[in-house]
Amino acid sequence: MKLSYPKKLSRYACVVLSTALLLAGCKGKDGDPGPAGPSGTGLSGNITGFVNSVDENGVQLSKTGVLVTLDGVTPAITATSDADGRFTLSNVRAGTYNIVYSRAGYGTFRRIGVGHVGGDQATFLGTSTMSQVSTQTITSLTNGSSNMITVYLNLTVASPVPTNTFRVAFFASASPNPTPATGILISTSTIGSGGTFATYYSTTVGINRFSLTNAGFASGTTVYLAAFGATSVFPSYLDPATGRAVYPTFSTTSSPGIAVQL
The missing domain is CATH 2.60.40.4130 (Immunoglobulin-like)
Known part of the structure; x- marks a missing residue:
């Protein structure tokens, strides 16, 4: 009896070979190479x-x-x-x-x-x-009458254009004269001048001590603060080189720096 397996096997091998050749010739849209790996770098x-x-x-x-x-x-x-x-x-x-x-x-x-x-x-x-970048600056910053819960700061904000709303960002660090590039953003404050337009406005702002300890400053240590003009909307991003947050809309002019005892 003559067996037909070799012929069937041969036909099967031809189908497999033809399919493999067809797949090998496939390309992406308009003849471009298809995706190279999971990111699709050929597209x-x-x-x-x-x-x-x-x-x-x-x-x-x-x-x-x-x-x-x-x-x-x-x-x-x-x-x-x-x-x-x-x-x-x-x-x-x-x-x-x-x-x-x-x-x-x-x-x-x-x-x-x-x-x-x-x-x-x-x-x-x-x-x-x-x-737009903040045009406001903090021309003076001093310690106020603080207590166990709140650190009070006396400050004067200046604006080149009269306004009834001033905005301030406070940065802290373990070293004197923190900046947005070296310090930690502790808080931002919006200061209203009671509807009166002015180019200078003096007021007192409170910072909760918990916000400082929560940022990693230990109780009983000295923390240095500085203030910068801020904006109503302040988009930020992480610098991949340093891992630090960048605030591109804050003023680059610092207030005088002060020291606070936690």
Whole structure:
């Protein structure tokens, strides 16, 4: 009796071989290589989103003209927001990017580690808010009559344009003269001048001692404080090089530094 297994096996092998050759010849859209690994590094696509812009008091401003850039990419890939705040970064290869938002008079904002897969579906970033930099400064800062619960600080805030609302951010550190780059943000305060517009305003602000101990300063130690002009909206991000929060809209002019005993 003649067996037919070899013929059946041969036909099966041909089907398997043909399928393997077909799969090996497959490519991505328009002849581009398909995804290389889980991140799809062979694909390109658009990154799109919106920007919102406000002044230091949170008042809505024009959304046009914000420059959006992929950090460290050569050749540069940039886009400019339109009247609706929309922007599109075109033909961006799949990868992970830091995205920079900038505009004259505004704090430069960054979005760190944005993943982009590429392909037909654009990566949507949602809406990012930018604020003008604070123009206010704290011209004096002294210790007030503190108690076991609250540290009171006497201060004077200055603004180049008369206003009835002043904003202050307090930073603390274990070393003298903390800054946003070296200290820890302890609190922000909005100070109203009772409806009276002024370029200088003096007041007293309280900081709960728990906010200092909760930030890692031990009871019984000396903590150094400094104050900076703040904004109604203050977007922040973590600097990947230092792991510290960055507050790009706070004034860079420091108040006089003071020492507080916890």
